[in-house]
Amino acid sequence: MLLATAYARGLSQLRTEARAAILVMAANLALGALALLDPILFGKVIGALAQPGGHVWRYIAAWASLSVISVAAGVTASVFADRIAHRRRLAAMTRAFDNAITLPIARVSARGTGKLMQVVFAGGEALFQLLLGFMREQLPAIFALALLFPVAFSMNVAMASVLAALAVVYVAANLLVMRKTETGQQRVNEEAQAYYGRLGDVISNVPVVQAYANLKSETAALQALTGDLLKALFPVIRWYGVLTVLTRAASTLALVAIFGVGAWLAQHGRASLGEIVSFGGFAGLLIGRLDTLSGSISGVVRNAPAMRNFFDLVDERPGSPDRPDAEALEDVRGQIAFERVSHWIVEEAELGLFDVSLEVPAGATVALVGHSGAGKTTMMALMQRLRDPDLGEIRIDGRDIRRLTLASLRQAIGVVFQDAGLFNRSIADNLRLARPGASEAELTAALEAAQAWEFVKEKPGGLDYVIGERGQLLSGGERQRLAIARAILKDAPILILDEATSALDTVTEAKVKQALDAAAQGRTTFIIAHRLSTVMDADLILVLEKGRIVERGTFESLVASGGRFAEMAQAARLTDGGAFSDAA
Numbered sequence: 001m002l003l004a005t006a007y008a009r010g011l012s013q014l015r016t017e018a019r020a021a022i023l024v025m026a027a028n029l030a031l032g033a034l035a036l037l038d039p040i041l042f043g044k045v046i047g048a049l050a051q052p053g054g055h056v057w058r059y060i061a062a063w064a065s066l067s068v069i070s071v072a073a074g075v076t077a078s079v080f081a082d083r084i085a086h087r088r089r090l091a092a093m094t095r096a097f098d099n100a101i102t103l104p105i106a107r108v109s110a111r112g113t114g115k116l117m118q119v120v121f122a123g124g125e126a127l128f129q130l131l132l133g134f135m136r137e138q139l140p141a142i143f144a145l146a147l148l149f150p151v152a153f154s155m156n157v158a159m160a161s162v163l164a165a166l167a168v169v170y171v172a173a174n175l176l177v178m179r180k181t182e183t184g185q186q187r188v189n190e191e192a193q194a195y196y197g198r199l200g201d202v203i204s205n206v207p208v209v210q211a212y213a214n215l216k217s218e219t220a221a222l223q224a225l226t227g228d229l230l231k232a233l234f235p236v237i238r239w240y241g242v243l244t245v246l247t248r249a250a251s252t253l254a255l256v257a258i259f260g261v262g263a264w265l266a267q268h269g270r271a272s273l274g275e276i277v278s279f280g281g282f283a284g285l286l287i288g289r290l291d292t293l294s295g296s297i298s299g300v301v302r303n304a305p306a307m308r309n310f311f312d313l314v315d316e317r318p319g320s321p322d323r324p325d326a327e328a329l330e331d332v333r334g335q336i337a338f339e340r341v342s343h344w345i346v347e348e349a350e351l352g353l354f355d356v357s358l359e360v361p362a363g364a365t366v367a368l369v370g371h372s373g374a375g376k377t378t379m380m381a382l383m384q385r386l387r388d389p390d391l392g393e394i395r396i397d398g399r400d401i402r403r404l405t406l407a408s409l410r411q412a413i414g415v416v417f418q419d420a421g422l423f424n425r426s427i428a429d430n431l432r433l434a435r436p437g438a439s440e441a442e443l444t445a446a447l448e449a450a451q452a453w454e455f456v457k458e459k460p461g462g463l464d465y466v467i468g469e470r471g472q473l474l475s476g477g478e479r480q481r482l483a484i485a486r487a488i489l490k491d492a493p494i495l496i497l498d499e500a501t502s503a504l505d506t507v508t509e510a511k512v513k514q515a516l517d518a519a520a521q522g523r524t525t526f527i528i529a530h531r532l533s534t535v536m537d538a539d540l541i542l543v544l545e546k547g548r549i550v551e552r553g554t555f556e557s558l559v560a561s562g563g564r565f566a567e568m569a570q571a572a573r574l575t576d577g578g579a580f581s582d583a584a
C-alpha cells in the first residue's frame with residue numbers, strides 16, 4: 001500500500017462523520033481568513049500611527065474583535081476535531097479486533113498476542129494522529145496558505161516573491177526527507193513489532209520465566225531488541241534533524257530578506273511602513289504554517305507503516321469464510337462421516353491426516369488413541385472447520401460441513417480443549433461463554449456434573465472468583481473440570497473431549513468420567529484419551545498412526561485381533577492408572 005493510499009484510506013474514515021467534519025472545515029476556513037487579516041490590520045494600525053489624523057482607533061477595535069472571533073472558531077475546530085478523531089479511532093480498532101478474532105487459529109498463534117496487539121494499538125494511534133493532524137494542522141495550514149499568496153501578491157509582488165521562494169525551499173526539504181526516511185520508517189515499525197511480540201510472549205509466560213530463573217536473559221534479550229529499535233530509529237531521526245536545520249535557516253534568511261527588500265523598496269517610495277510590517281507578519285504566518293505542515297506531514301510518514309499493517313489486518317480474510325449459499329445446521333442428530341479425508345498441515349512434511357474414512361452413527365462414542373502427534377487433535381480440528389480438508393469431505397447428518405454456516409457448525413459442537421482455554425474472568429463468565437443467558441442454578445448444575453462445584457464453592461466469591469490469565473490461578477485439574485462444566489453447559493449435540501481428564505487424579509477422574517458418561521448420553525462424542533479406562537466403553541475405537549487410521553473396532557475385537565491396540569492395552573494393564581500413553 002502506497003503512502004498516499006494509506007493516507008487517503010485513513011481520511012476516508014471521516015465519511016461517517018461528514019457533518020461534524022464539515023463544521024470543522026468551515027471553522028478552519030474562517031481561522032485561515034482571520035489569521036491573514038491579523039497582520040494586515042496590524043500593518044494598518046502602525047501605518048495609521050505613523051500618519052497624523054489616521055483612523056487608528058477604528059483599526060484597533062477591528063483588531064480586538066477579530067481576536068475574539070478567532071478564539072471562538074479555534075475552540076470549535078479543535079473540540080470537534082478531537083471528538084471525531086477519538087470516535088473514529090475506537091471504531092476502527094473495534095473493526096480490526098473483530099477481524100483478528102475471526103482469523104484462522106494457526107495464523108493468530110503464529111503471530112502471537114504481542115504483535116497483534118501492537119498492530120491494533122499502533123494502528124489506532126496512527127489513525128488518530130492522522131485524522132487530528134489533518135483537521136487541526138494540515139487543513140488550516142493549507143487554507144491559510146491558499147489565502148495568503150493571492151493577498152500578498154496583490155499587495156506587493158517583490159516581497160511576495162521572497163515568501164514564495166521560502167515556501168519552495170520548505171516543500172523541497174520536506175520531500176527530500178520524506179523520500180529518505182520512508183524505508184527507514186518501515187524498519188522502525190518492524191523492530192517495534194518484534195519488540196512487542198517478544199514482550200507479549202514473555203509476559204504471558206512469566207511463571208515459566210521465573211521457574212527457569214531466566215529473568216536476566218529475558219531482560220537482556222528484550223534490551224537487545226530495544227537496541228535494534230534504536231538503531232533503526234537513529235537514521236530517521238538524523239534526517240529530521242537535517243530538516244529542522246534547513247527550514248530554520250531558510251526562515252531566518254527569508255525574514256531578513258523581507259526587511260531588506262522592504263527597506264530598499266521604501267527608499268524608492270514603492271512600499272509603505274504599514275506594508276513592510278504586514279509582510280513581516282505574513283512571513284511569521286507563513287513560517288508558522290509551513291512548520292506545522294511539515295511536522296504534520298512527517299507524522300504521516302512516520303505513522304504510515306503502522307497504518308498499513310492496521311489496514312492489512314482489517315482486510316485480512318478469514319481462512320474459511322461462509323459460502324454465499326451456506327445454510328444453517330439445525331435439529332442436529334449428530335451422524336458424522338469422514339470420506340477419504342486428507343489434510344496436509346505442512347506441505348511435503350507428511351504431517352496431517354491421510355485418507356481417513358469413517359461413519360459414526362448419531363449418539364455413538366468414538367475414542368481416538370495413538371501416539372502423541374499422530375493427528376488426533378488435527379482430525380477434530382477438521383470436523384470443526386478450524387482447518388479444511390485438502391481432499392475428501394466431512395458430513396454431519398449427511399451435509400457437507402463446507403456448505404454450512406460456521407456459526408451453526410460451531411454451535412453444534414461442544415469442545416473441551418487439550419489446554420483448558422480459560423479467560424482471565426470470573427468462573428461464571430467463563431462458563432457463560434458457552435451459554436450467555438445461563439442462570440446461576442444452571443451454572444451450579446453444570447459445575448456439579450463436572451465435579452467442579454466442590455472446589456468452586458471454596459473460592460472467595462465462588463462463581464465470581466476471577467481465575468487469572470488462562471486460568472492460572474487454578475490447579476491443572478480444576479481448570480479441566482471447569483472446561484468440562486463449560487462444555488456440559490453448552491449442551492451441544494456433538495461433544496469433543498481432547499484429553500479432558502489428563503490432569504485429574506484417578507479418584508477425581510472416576511467421578512468426572514461418570515459426569516462425562518452422563519454428558520455423552522444422547523450425543524455423538526469423540527474422546528481422545530491416553531487411559532485405558534476412559535476408552536473401554538467406546539462404541540468404536542480408532543487407532544491413529546502418523547495421520548492414518550491403522551486399526552478400528554470395539555475394545556474386545558481390537559484386543560482379540562492381537563494388533564497394535566492389543567499391545568498397547570497389554571502394556572497399559574501393567575501400569576498403575578491404566579495409562580497406555582507411554583506404551584502407545
Ligand SMILES: Nc1ncnc2c1ncn2[C@@H]1O[C@H](COP(=O)(O)OP(=O)(O)OP(=O)(O)O)[C@@H](O)[C@H]1O
Pocket residue numbers: 106345346351352370371372373374375376377378379418
Ligand atoms: N499449526 C501447526 N503447524 C505445524 N505443525 C502442526 C500444527 N498443528 C499441529 N502440528 C503438527 O501436526 C502433528 C499432529 O498434531 P496433533 O495435534 O493432531 O497430534 P495429536 O495426535 O493430537 O497429539 P497429542 O496426543 O500429543 O495431543 C504434530 O506433529 C504437530 O506438531
Ligand SMILES: [Mg+2]
Pocket residue numbers: 376377378418498
Ligand atoms: Mg492432541
